[in-house]
Amino acid sequence: MNILLTGGSGFIGSNFVRLVLRERPDYRVTNLDCLTYSGNPENLADIEDDDRYTFVHGNICDLELCTKLMHDCDAVVHMAAESHVDRSIIDARPFVESNVLGTQTLLDALRRADPGGTKRFVHVSTDEVFGDLPLDKPEELFSETTPYAPSSPYSASKAGSDMVARAYAHTFGMPVMITNCSNNHGPYQFPEKVIPLFVTNLIEGKKVPLYGDGKNVRDWLHVEDHCEAVLTVLEKGTPGEQYCIGGNNERSNLELTHAILELMGKGEDMIEPVTDRLGHDRRYAIDATKIKRDLGWEPTRSAWPQALEHTVKWYVDHPRWWQNVKSGAYREYYAKQYGTR
Ligand code: NAD
Ligand code: DAU
8 A cells, every 4th residue: 555644754653654664564655744843854764765665845735746646645644734732822823724724735635636535534633622621520531422622723723624524525425534642652752742841851951841730631642552543544444434542541740740750860849830821721531442442453552651661761862863853953954955844
């Protein structure tokens, strides 16, 4: 199978490329990525010479380019997006452009290239489209039947993209599937997200900025378990269906921070309580029964605290990667090669 992957130079995308090439020797992956601040070809440096992998520098909002790439592929996995909540609070426009218009452009390109609707399209989305859950009702979980109630500009743009994907599946009978996953952790995550930010700050001797009261809860899943789930949906999912993905691994930000401090041999004095995120969602938690029951997916790499230890160790062992990212040095290097967005 020839997969067209969008956003393959980012955190989850680069882990997905590596997983597919490792587990499906007869598959090929073409990665369409415009290299925003979070897209970094260095994330795939170890496989760039694999002849089953091709990089295309371009934007998912470019209809002509996307149409050409749709002709050449057998299936699409769509991950490209603006992904950081805090950035969406500062400037929502790139989120609407890439997440909503980019998704619509890709689906139009697919319709043009494949009017018969034979090529499967997995739209990778987030649990944040459902809004948040109360802290005092642990029995409440998000599932495929939870109504959409996004609260940040980021989650609103992802909800918009899900609606476009649903509408194209319904109106044009396209084999589109949507996945909604909880928080991922693992190698190559941009150090603006909480785990790599906190770990790398501590290595640099800086404090970790904990938002608000630290009681907000996230359901943590190792990125490779998410990638395995997306591959499972691509291969076995039912067209038109939606699948929630999560690890049954809820942790408050305070618990997570204490675990990281302990792993790094640091004390509580390294916590810096800071002003809360505007509109900060309280709790995310996923009921993944449907993907487990219907498609046989199970997380195998997310057991806590071993999974967190593994992730923390990766950042400790790869200082050159995150130092280049934090200093912006990688941006200068790739801007010379590809130009800026
Ligand atoms: P990321 O920011 O690390 O990577 C996004 C990638 O998309 C980058 O390589 C970027 O260059 C590319 N991109 C952005 N806009 C583009 C455009 N217009 N054209 C082409 N490429 C573009 O994000 P991530 O954390 O890897 O998330 C990937 C996907 O998974 C997103 O759709 C996100 O909403 C979803 N998701 C993420 C998580 C998580 O915990 N990180 C959880 C659930 C779902
Ligand atoms: O749930 C899935 C989502 O998870 C994805 O759709 C998003 O793309 C991904 O970024 C992530 O969103 P969050 O906002 O949950 O992730 P983030 O790492 O930014 O924050 C996790 C929690 O940590 C959140 O409650 C806010 C808190 N936090 C975050 C940062 C960056 C802090 O306390 N301090 C920080 O400096």
